[in-house]
Amino acid sequence: MDPTQWDRSDDDLMGELKEAMEEARSVPPDLLEAAKAAFTWKTVDEELEMLTLSYDSAMADSALVRGVGSAERMLVFESEDLTIELEVGDEVVMGQVVPTRPGRATLEDPQGTLQETEADDGGFFLFRRPTTSPVRVKWIGEDTRVVTEWVPL
Amino acid sequence: MTTEETVIALVAAARDGDNAAWGRLMDRYVPLAVSVARRFRLNPDEVKDVTGTVWLRLVEHLDHIREPEALPGWIVTTTRNESLRFLRSRNRMVPIDPQNSPEFESEDQVEVDAELLQAERRQALREGLEELRTQHRELLVVLLADPPLSYDEISLKLGIPKGSIGPTRARALEQLRQTKALRAFVAKTDSVTDRS
Numbered sequence: 001m002d003p004t005q006w007d008r009s010d011d012d013l014m015g016e017l018k019e020a021m022e023e024a025r026s027v028p029p030d031l032l033e034a035a036k037a038a039f040t041w042k043t044v045d046e047e048l049e050m051l052t053l054s055y056d057s058a059m060a061d062s063a064l065v066r067g068v069g070s071a072e073r074m075l076v077f078e079s080e081d082l083t084i085e086l087e088v089g090d091e092v093v094m095g096q097v098v099p100t101r102p103g104r105a106t107l108e109d110p111q112g113t114l115q116e117t118e119a120d121d122g123g124f125f126l127f128r129r130p131t132t133s134p135v136r137v138k139w140i141g142e143d144t145r146v147v148t149e150w151v152p153l
Numbered sequence: 154m155t156t157e158e159t160v161i162a163l164v165a166a167a168r169d170g171d172n173a174a175w176g177r178l179m180d181r182y183v184p185l186a187v188s189v190a191r192r193f194r195l196n197p198d199e200v201k202d203v204t205g206t207v208w209l210r211l212v213e214h215l216d217h218i219r220e221p222e223a224l225p226g227w228i229v230t231t232t233r234n235e236s237l238r239f240l241r242s243r244n245r246m247v248p249i250d251p252q253n254s255p256e257f258e259s260e261d262q263v264e265v266d267a268e269l270l271q272a273e274r275r276q277a278l279r280e281g282l283e284e285l286r287t288q289h290r291e292l293l294v295v296l297l298a299d300p301p302l303s304y305d306e307i308s309l310k311l312g313i314p315k316g317s318i319g320p321t322r323a324r325a326l327e328q329l330r331q332t333k334a335l336r337a338f339v340a341k342t343d344s345v346t347d348r349s
Contacts, residue, residue: 006330006339013326017282018297020275024184031201035183038208039167039175042215050213058242073242110205134206150209152202152239 038110048138048147051077051084056151077137077148084137084146088153089129095137097123103141109134110150129153164221178224179208181280185225186232188272193236203235210235222337225276229269273338280334289325296322 006013055076073088083098095105100123107115109132119125134152139145160181166174186204195203210231218224282290295307296318308315329335 006335010323010326013329014293014297014322016275017278017293017329020278021282021294021297022299023188023275024279027184027187028197028201031187031204032179032183034201034205035179035208036176038205038212039172041209042167042170042175042212056238056242059238110209133202134209149213150206152206152235153242 034110041110048145049079049082051079051082051146051148053149053151054078073153075151079146082139082144082146084139084148086137086148091129093127093129093153095125095127097125097139099123101141101144103139103144106138106140108136108138160224161221164215164218164224168215182225182228182276183208184279185272185276186228188275189229189232189269190236192268192272193233193240195236195239199239203239204232206235207231225273226341229273233269270342277334277338278329281329281332284332284334285325285328289321289328292318292321293325293329 008016053075055074057074075086075088077084077086085096085098087094093107097103097105097119100121103119105117105119105125105127106113107127107130109130111132114130114132114135115127117125117127130153134150136148136150138147160178163174163178163181167178183204186207187200190200190203207228211228218227282293285293291311292307292313295302295310302310304315304318307313307318313321
């Protein structure tokens, strides 16, 4: 059978249709609700500039499998003139804003704010590692309002 | 589904802040993302995390989608990438990323690709079903009820003569093959095949 054609017998097509409908019914209701609730973030974010994920050490390794217990995970989020780097350890998430500037970092999950902190003079900030996922970091400074993409930790 | 409710219209409405349109998009596409994530052998909580990330990404990028009709492909790709990211961040065994290393394409990867194609195929079938006129759609849904109904029960339920069930089923399936959703799937996969 060519999987890209529909010229199968009526009975085969009915069988496939049944699988397709069962697949839709197998979605847990709470998962569907969470997907719909994601929309509440649309209006909230409108005045924030997005930093896109440009590097993730978890994805950078070209080996078939990564060594167990390897070093901390590095994430880099960028816009044209600002970078946020995150180092994810077992206990903490350490971040830095480059170029350095004063501001307040907020760690968020889909339910809302998890932790907030002021950055130090070097642009460094520190969070306890969150237990929920995905998360993102919002940075609000005097003339800076940015937010990273969502990333599962 | 009415004709106005194409994916293009739904994306445009969601972009303008229409919560209900977003809900309709989710009703339609969440099964596709769940199906893709499950192919990576994630447990139910992990499937929820990964697909949750996909929808947050989509909310972020809603304003920048140039071709809404390419949305199913975007969902498949993003869910696959987020599933791989999830597995790798936990040091779990995963096949090599085919986008970075096509030369290492493994049998596993070929299998995953085939499964993703099947997922898109089932998605096309669900959308095709929505395109059918009510009478045809209802009959197919009732015929696939679990546990199955007898022709007597179906006749009673839909108020149609028993003798018309068989012929209507044949017509409905013929219409299904002609729906936009199914034809678009064939056209898309044909063009993929042509390129290789």
